[in-house]
Amino acid sequence: QQQVKQSPQSLIVQKxxxxxxxxxxxxxxxxxxxxxxxxxxxxxxxxxxxRPDVSEKKEGRFTISFNKSAKQFSLHIMDSQPGDSATYFCAGYKRDDKIIFGKGTRLHILP
Amino acid sequence: GAGVSQSPSNKVTEKGKDVELRCDPISGHTALYWYRQRLGQGLEFLIYFQGNSAPDKSGLPSDRFSAERTGESVSTLTIQRTQQEDSAVYLCASSLVGLAGWADTQYFGPGTRLTVL
Known part of the structure; x- marks a missing residue:
């Protein structure tokens, strides 16, 4: 199977x-x-x-946490801002094969 | 520099008509992808080009859908005999090396919103 399952479908967070x-x-x-x-x-x-050989990557307010044994990864947005309101897609990429996107999460940050 | 451009931005057509959607990738990008995004839904892969060959057409939903690419340049997605369920945003993306690369970044265009009446 090559699915990437994403949750939640929608998310509301306070500024x-x-x-x-x-x-x-x-x-x-x-x-x-x-x-x-x-x-x-x-x-x-x-x-x-x-990459799967790294457990965490941080860029500014955005952090990916990766758990290889559980085959899970997550996006954390710290100090969420109204400008972060968007749809977020995770994906799995296999070289010489394909990229599979999750179904997306609609994030709304309340001002 | 110029990003990926798509035309038209909006297309309204009647059921049964044929439509052509155009994608101009970033210059120098060898790979090109087409996706379909229905309202509020995720990215549905349609087809992938490496140069002007299509190693992966697995996502084309029916034989009414076809795509071609001229060299490493413009691509056209054609939908024949459109149906109402074809209504969606069609996104095009290009990337420098495609799936042969270790960590290839896709650059998306703004999409073409297709409405079939």
């Missing part, structure tokens, strides 16, 4: 709070896990990504 989006995968052959951010009316754009 300043922590937003957490989770993804689980089945294909242990994935070798790269990117997150894409999509604003309304725009195409997705790469936000942050991690």
């Amino acid at each position: 300043g709070g922590i937003s957490i989006i989770n993804c689980a995968y089945e294909n242990t052959a994935f070798d790269y896990f990117p997150w894409y951010q999509q604003f309304p009316g725009k195409g997705p754009a790469l936000l942050i990504a991690i």
Whole structure:
């Protein structure tokens, strides 16, 4: 199986709070896990990504936590801001094969 | 620099008509992808080009859908005899090396919103 299961489908967080989006995968052959951010009316754009040999990657307020044994990874947005309101997609990428996207999480940050 | 562009931005057509959607990738990008995104839904993979060959057409939903690419340049997605369920945003993305790369980043265009009446 090559699915990437993403949850929750939608999320509402207060300004300043922590937003957490989770993804689980089945294909242990994935070798790269990117997150894409999509604003309304725009195409997705790469936000942050991690390789499976790393347990955590942080870029500013955005952190990916990766649990290889559980085949799970999550995106944490610290000090969430209204400008973070968007749809977030996780993905599993296998070189010379394909990239599989999760179904997306619609995040809304309350001002 | 210029990003991925798609045209038209919006297309309204009648059921049964054919439509052509165009994608201009970033110059120098060898790989090109087409996705479909229904309202409020995720990214549905359609087809992947490496150069002008399509090693993965597995996502095309029916034989009404076809795509071609000229060299490492423009791509056209054609939908014949459109149906109402074809209504969606069609996104195109390009990347430098495609799936042969270790960590290839896809750059998406703004999409074409297709409405079939």
